[in-house]
Amino acid sequence: MTDDLLSHHDVLLADLDGTLYRGPDPIPVAVEAVCDAAARGVPTVYVTNNASRSPSAVAAHLAELGFPAVVDDVRTSSQAGAAMLAEQLPAGARVLVLGTDALADEVRARGLVPVRTAEGAAAVVQGHSPDTGWRALAEAVVALGAGASWVATNVDLTLPTERGTLPGNGAMVQAVRTASGADPQVAGKPAARLLREAQGGATRPLVVGDRLDTDIEGANALGAPSLMVLTGVSGAADLLAAPPALRPTYLGAGLAALTRHPDELAPGPRAGWRLTAGPDGLRLTGDGVGSAEPALDALRTLCAAAWDHGTGPVVAGDDAAGAALRELGLGG
Known part of the structure; x- marks a missing residue:
């Protein structure tokens, strides 16, 4: 039996802009991930703060992009x-x-x-x-x-x-x-109402989004776990500075993270990366050897430290750490 993140949930409450598509184009892997979830019996409810379009227009747009969406799947x-x-x-x-x-x-x-x-x-x-x-x-x-x-x-x-x-x-x-x-x-995110209505009768929802101050804060208000994807508004620096109400349960580059084990996605120390605190801030060293996503594992390591001990400058202690920080937009 598959023991990945998706297998622990019975519905995905997915944001749209920055999570499933950007402008006129779907975000890479997003369509495949949502279709795979549906094939495994986990439906997606499309939850958007954008009130400018009708649910039918949103569903039609999603369907054109390849997502399995009908009007009843949309909550605005x-x-x-x-x-x-x-x-x-x-x-x-x-x-x-x-x-x-x-x-x-x-x-x-x-x-x-x-x-x-x-x-x-x-x-x-x-x-x-x-x-x-x-x-x-x-x-x-x-x-x-x-x-x-x-x-x-x-x-x-x-x-x-x-x-x-x-x-x-x-x-x-x-x-x-x-x-x-x-x-x-x-009415919308980060208030819990919209997500609660989208949840319906599901008991194990996963909120998926790209924005800390709407999607992730909304998930925490709902009391549901969340997957933060780095394909939209919020980035690595926002994550490090996030107060408790805006912190995600899991962190992924995109929706391909749904097929990873939850423990691999949760912020926390990762093999191959080391952190030390000094007068110049958090010093990252290591190379992430053996990791499928070295930069993301560096970020998961940094998030846990920053959330436990407070934020400050992040500096690289070697070339590999510098490359990871530059990939994350954290200097290096």
Whole structure:
């Protein structure tokens, strides 16, 4: 019987941008990993903070890339946000929508009335749209000033794209927060609600993501183990500095890590690497001989030390350590 990471779980709760695809292209090995998981009886639920597209559009995009995805496999922060509003408002209440028509459709599906002006709005729901401008933000501030409640689908400050990092919904949320003095309820990651809804009846979920402050923090809020992949937003330096709430259970280069034994992926000391603490910080020496991923094992070693003893400069004590640190983007 296979005893790899996948065999310990009954559902994958996978982030999209930076985890399964980057821009228009799937991340190497991601399609194969998700298809293999499905063949072994472990389904993937696709969980995204991006509220700009409908679940059907997300599923269609994933299917075009080769992922085994249908509409019921997708959970978006727009769905979670609309559900939150429906729990708090009577049917027919007016909700000011800052976001795309896809977000407005989710509000409508919950028996509420989406509007685009502040008059009579009982609540504001804010999700990412590349077309959000000053006038829409101003309407939200007016509504909040009149006593409307406020739900943000997510508060991601940045959004990874094929052109690089761009402003995310959280940047726009911050503008409304600054102008209104209010704070939103948050529907998406890192709040646990979206992931809990995605989990459904599964009892052994694994959260897979590329971002510490959404995917991994959300997994910890849910109380579920997580696999951090180094294919998106967060990198080695972010991991070393991560506070407890943002620390992953497992660390992999990508989704191929699902076929590795869990013990190989957990942060901790690794053969072939040695750490000493000195006045210039953590000094890494060794060569990772025998490791299938020497640089990643160096990072796992560094994470355990940094989390136990605090962060500081990381320096190389020999040429092999220097090469590993440069591969990780940690200097060297």
